[in-house]
Amino acid sequence: MATIRKRVLKLLTLLVLLIFLTSFFLNFSHTVVTSSWFPKQFVLGFSENLKRFMKYSHRPCTCSRVCVEQRRVSRWFDRRFNQSVQPLLTERNSLLGEDIYRWWLKLQGEKQPTDLNDTIKELFQVVPGNVDPFLEKKAMGCRRCAVVGNSGNLRNSWYGSQIDKHDFVLRMNKAPTIGFEADVGSKTTHHLVYPESFRELRENVSMILVPFKTLDLEWVVSATTGTGTISHTYIPVPAKIKVKPNKILIYHPAFIKYVFDSWLEGHGRYPSTGILSVILSLHICDEVDLYGFGADGKGNWHHYWENNPSAGAFRKTGVHDGDFESNVTSILASIDKIRIFKGR
Template sequence: MRKKTFKLLTFLVLFIFLTSFFLNFSTSGVPTAWFPKQMVLELSHGLRKLIKSQPCTCARCVSQLKVSAWFDQRFNQTVQPLLTASNALLEEDTYQWWLRLQREKKPSNLSDTIRELFRVVPGNVDPALDKKLVGCRRCAVVGNSGNLKDSSYGPEIDSHDFVVRMNRAPTMGFEADVGSKTTHHLVYPESFRELGENVSMVLVPFKTIDLQWVVSATTTGTISHTYVPVPSKIKVKQDKILIYHPAFIKYVFDNWLQGHGRYPSTGLLSVIFSMHVCHEVDLYGFGADSKGNWHHYWENNPSAGAFRKTGVHDADFESNITTTLAAINKIRIFKGR
């Protein structure tokens, strides 16, 4: 038994070394930088996972396969949701697809941008957020639908291990219905809002300047405009900044959206992200309200629905995805009371 363990550990060390060596010296795509200290940290994380990995103990385990052929064709546990220094090598087709999302003019060199990025924010975050070290992690994904009004879901939402919110969603003044707890908040520069001290900001980058903005907003404050004005400085701690992987955005687009819309909404990106980092996923605040209207829970225009048809996202197809996931018991959807 000891010999087998020693061989396995030796193989793991060799695999990590060779993989990092290859990524560092590859001449195609976007090369990653060499981080000796980070290599040691990642090796330590790998060993802890190897020793302490636990099976899912939830009543519903979202990643379980052979329950639905539809799900098995779409879900790929190996795709990493967060960008790190060791997985930042983008394949050429992914890189070109990502560049077209918001048609950025004269994008900066991505390799240089990523190197600068990981001098400022953590570059060694576990892509699965140490999911394997816990037996049952429950995620609440809180959307912005008006169906949250008068729902009294607040305490229920706050009981989850991870509470994921997105864009400009406020909690102050709405705690009874939407809760007060937030662990991860998905934003892009144009949708940023100040976050609580212990909240992890998950930046969803749709263009190169979004990555540059993170560096600028936490240091010099020189970037104040993308295609609209954006905050030049933010108060988020640098070690609380995570980066949504561009390749994961493409995975959601290819596997789940199957080409519908131009790119996924932050809502769908939050759902699929949560399915990869949590064992159990509950959705709140998605879809129309009880009268069929589409609006945000903090707005006073319940007949509004313009944001549903942006020309960028296919809201109907995205809704079908979450509805199907609920029908096969992969997630639960709470539609208000």
């Protein structure tokens, strides 16, 4: 009986191998077959097709598209993407290098900033000091991100249901959804803001603070503990916010510099919230789709909730290099690392 089982197992193994080889040759041998067939051509073709097969069989995700982390798709991408740079500030990685700290301090020109270490220590007594477990990539899977910008090209796009099907939906600044659900969707998992661009969020939405100065970190403590001592930075800001402390995450200053150096190559004074959202999504998701980026169909730069087509002129002030940032996203799309939906 045992002998029969062994024979059956061998036959099944051979059958599986035969099916695999047949499928392999049907899918990969179109470059091998020529009008004059020789064993040497077969060996060379088989070797090349085997390399191709191995390249695509060892993928870092199960997505049907190119996985964001997948290397050797683009040298341009490989030179810029650094998975070791952590996007979020935690107690473990809160010590900034001197070069990063000095660069970060210049972003908003604080003249007498409070001690950063003391501020961070106080911050993590209020908000969690660990990484959001939902942002940690699993060993295998297909995590899909929708990064929803604020461009007027979202109007009449009917992208809402498509956006809401993503695992993560990232929005930024004052972007509303109520009244615009058909075009921009209703789902938000993470919302990126800084004090001057804050808007109240739904209870289940995580706020990601993008700190451009030490005062921004102090503001989080002040606004969530109820003291409300900070109500003005360079413009009025909310003295108190309703976001629960356990739903607050902090974008890492070192990651801001990484985006500025590696991806923007020093263009502009510092990155916009939009490009910071895009690069963050490259580090937490396997597939990334962009909505609401760039000008509308008439070439106007404005927000989808505004009727003023000349709004968004900030892109010409030199604070952010909108054209260079747009070029970065265009290249990412050309190498299939992201998809860009520009309205209809």
